[in-house]
Amino acid sequence: MNIKKYVIGSIVFLAACGTAVKTGVPAQSDADRATAKFPGTTLAELNKGKIAYEANCGNCHGLKNPLKYSEEEWRKEVPPMAKKAKVDAATEELILKYVVTMSGASPAPSK
Numbered sequence: 001m002n003i004k005k006y007v008i009g010s011i012v013f014l015a016a017c018g019t020a021v022k023t024g025v026p027a028q029s030d031a032d033r034a035t036a037k038f039p040g041t042t043l044a045e046l047n048k049g050k051i052a053y054e055a056n057c058g059n060c061h062g063l064k065n066p067l068k069y070s071e072e073e074w075r076k077e078v079p080p081m082a083k084k085a086k087v088d089a090a091t092e093e094l095i096l097k098y099v100v101t102m103s104g105a106s107p108a109p110s111k
């Protein structure tokens with residue numbers, strides 16, 4: 001067995017995994033929808049939330065697809081995870097707005 005080939009193969013595989021999950025790109029319609037839950041939400045804020053989410057939430061496990069969890073689940077998961085990720089309260093809020101909004105972006109696929 002060729003160990004070197006195996007190691008290189010694993011690295012390529014892991015790198016591919018890291019980019020496999022594409023999180024939703026917020027649109028103005030998402031921002032409009034978000035204002036019902038988070039009054040005053042702007043598209044710029046949702047985009048900041050996406051960037052913060054991608055920067056802080058995919059290091060320990062892969063990025064979780066916002067669509068795969070309900071609003072209720074995100075509200076439960078984000079606070080302890082924000083602690084783990086050591087983000088400040090403002091960043092936590094941006095991340096929460098982003099994932100909660102995008103969780104309702106289209107009909108949720110089955111888990």
Ligand code: HEC
Pocket residue numbers: 053056057058059060061064069077078081082084085095
């Ligand atoms: C220091 C490591 C770490 C960081 C950073 C982190 N997580 Fe987690 N997360 C975990 C561990 C450990 C679990 C439990 C095992 C698992 O589901 O992968 C978990 C589980 C989860 C789950 C639940 C999975 C399920 O189906 O039960 C969600 C959702 C989640 N994390 C979201 C986030 C978000 C959002 C962030 C960024 C704010 C984040 N995580 C940052 C370690 C981390």
